Amino acid sequence: MWVVMTRKVAILQNITREGPGLLLNVLEAQSVPYTLCDLSQGDPLPDEDSLLAVVILGGPDSANDNTLKIRQELQLIRQVLKRQIPYLGICLGMQLLVKAGGGKVLPCHTPEIGFRNGNGQFYRVQLTQAGRQDPLLSGVSRTFPIFHLHGETVELTTGMQLLGIGNDCPVQLVKVGTKAYGIQGHVEITETMLKLWLKEDPDLIRLGNAEGILRDFHALKSELHTAGERIFRNFLMMINP
Incomplete structure (x- = not known):
């Protein structure tokens, strides 16, 4: 008997409270099959042959941590890049993408937390010329607000594209290869998620x-x-598909 494997969008959580939020609404509205893997609870990484796409969410880890979880995520991203499987990294997921692609993850001069910086200005992402021309950002406003929760930033290699810049940490949106993207801020945030984060x-x-x-x-x-x-x-x- 042949077993037909249904390929899915794999969503990797690095901590339970940081879930897919708004992304889940979009996946379900479009009837896209997906699977949730909570690595903080010991869920195994998905089989590479089962992947339609990979989304890695945020968490308290650093992409520089020498832990089994981080090493496995970096290896998965390298395979995703090699096989040109669509990838979207949010917050830590962006930093993992840059590190897997040969860039660096460094401390921020000033951590970005919440909707505003220390001067009371709203954090906003401004698309670069490359960003305005990229299919990921088609129809997206040239500037939009963002929620932040990170203390590290990235240094890109010459082969990576900068698609969006920000207030205090310049690198906000990146592209690695042809189908791999990273977003520093939390575009997935919902009110339910935010209330949980504020408590935890x-x-x-x-x-x-x-x-x-x-x-x-x-x-x-x-x-x-x-x-x-x-x-x-x-x-x-x-x-x-």
């Missing part, structure tokens, strides 16, 4: 501005979700 994430707890962050979310929600949904829909269009 140590950096957000230390910031101590839960009410203000929620107010910012509600003020920016339309822009945030318009950009996030468009990016996710564009990414899914790159999948070869």
Whole structure:
């Protein structure tokens, strides 16, 4: 008997609270098959032959950690790049992509946390000329707000493309090869996720501005979700069934 393997979009979580959020809504609306792998709970990595695409989400780890989990994720990304399987990395997922592709992951001069920097300015992503021409960002506003939760940034190699820049950490959107992308900020964030993070994430707890962050979310929600949904829909269009 032949067993037909259904290929799926593999979504890798590095910590349970950082789930796919808005991406899940888009996947289900388009009836795209997917599987969730929570690496923090010991879930195994997906088989490479089962992959329609790979999405790696954020987490408290560093891409420079010499742990089994990080080593396995880096190896998976290298295979994804070699096989030109569509890849989208968010926050840590972007940093892992850059490191797997030969770039560097470095501490930020100033960590980016929440919707605003230390001067009260909203974090925004501004598309570069390359970004405005890239299919991932087709129909996306040239500038859009973003939620941040990271203390590290990346240094690209000459072969990588910078698609979007930001306020304090310049590298916000990158492309490696033909179908692999990374986004430093959290385009997947929903209100439910944000409320959970405000209760559980140590950096957000230390910031101590839960009410203000929620107010910012509600003020920016339309822009945030318009950009996030468009990016996710564009990414899914790159999948070869």
